[in-house]
Amino acid sequence: MSEYFDLLSEFHGARAGVLKTRAGDVHTPTFMPDGTRGAVKGLTPEMVRSTGVQAVLANTYHLHLQPGEDTVAVLGGLHEFTKQVLPLLTDSGGFQVFSLAHINKITEDGVHFKDPKTGDTVFLSPEKSIQIQMKLGADIMVAFDDVTALDDKGRTRTREAFDRTHRWLARSLSEFQRLTKGMDLGERPLLFGVVQGGLDKELRKQSLEIVQSLPVDGIAIGGLSVGESREEMHGMLGYLADHYDSSPRPRFLLGVGDPIDLRFAIQHGIDMLDCVLPTRNARHATAWVAGDEKIHLTNAKFIADRDVIDPGCDCTTCNFGYSKGFLRHQFKVNEPLAGTLVSIHNIRYLQRICEEYRKEN
16 A cells, blocks of 8 residues: 555456545546536536546646636635535646647647637646646646657657657656655645557557656556547557556546446556546537447437436436436527536446446455
8 A cells, every 4th residue: 555545456457446635535446527627517516526526637738728827826726716625637738739739839848839719829848737737736737748649640650759758757757846845745736647659569568667667646548549449449458457567556547438448447457537528428418328328319209208318327417307308408409407417417427337346346
């Protein structure tokens, strides 16, 4: 056991543990919804907590743009600003190196972005990313990394992104140690280092070894679900499962949230996941039901359907008896409440999967 992560048990590849943060404990495995700009879209913090969520993710890049980390700090930091009492994890802004590739320029110093709203140039470096996350008041932080797509074009940059990610990790760690010097473990945030390497198994193994050799608090698996097939992603997760060291550190898979992938990842040693998928799907009238199937609530067959989304679900949307007929109508008249109610269901669906694995262990 470590001071901040207790690995309680392992069963057929899945792990159960408790991650101790300065804002409270996170029971793993767990799924974290994305509150990109400080809020999980359409949901109050109370609604989020009702789903059994253990921690929430926020986005460093977007909060830096608006309202700015200085404003968040003046307003009391992320917890006070968002009124979320759960532990808060901030990604580094590294994902935007991939998702905003059309408006950025990567250099060794960092990444220059063009603000799509103002046209201003925004610069993120490993040091700047850590500084922003510290000022936001995150409980768990992620080192700045170079993320490249895994489509045919992006794969040509795998080695370059691999090398730069580790140079940036050293700089992120150095800045983190500088800013947290003198802090007790119970008062400082945690830092996760990111494993990259695309679909090259040898590079992934080397990256994992590098990250695991450093005094980081957690291991983040980045650069997946960025254009590769499901089979390729699962193949890499299965490969990495045999190469984690014995140190009791949590493992975080970034940007993955489909139930099928969630189950596979947990069964191969992943403890934490995040994704916008459950809320994005919900806003487009798509809900998960038993068997990891998807239903589309705008389908005409639900016009007079009295049943809830999933009779076996214990989310508040299903418990309160909102029918598929009602939800279909609300989607058809563009009522935002529909997206909120289905978001609650979808997030709870993923939490129930995580809870099943915790019970098995």
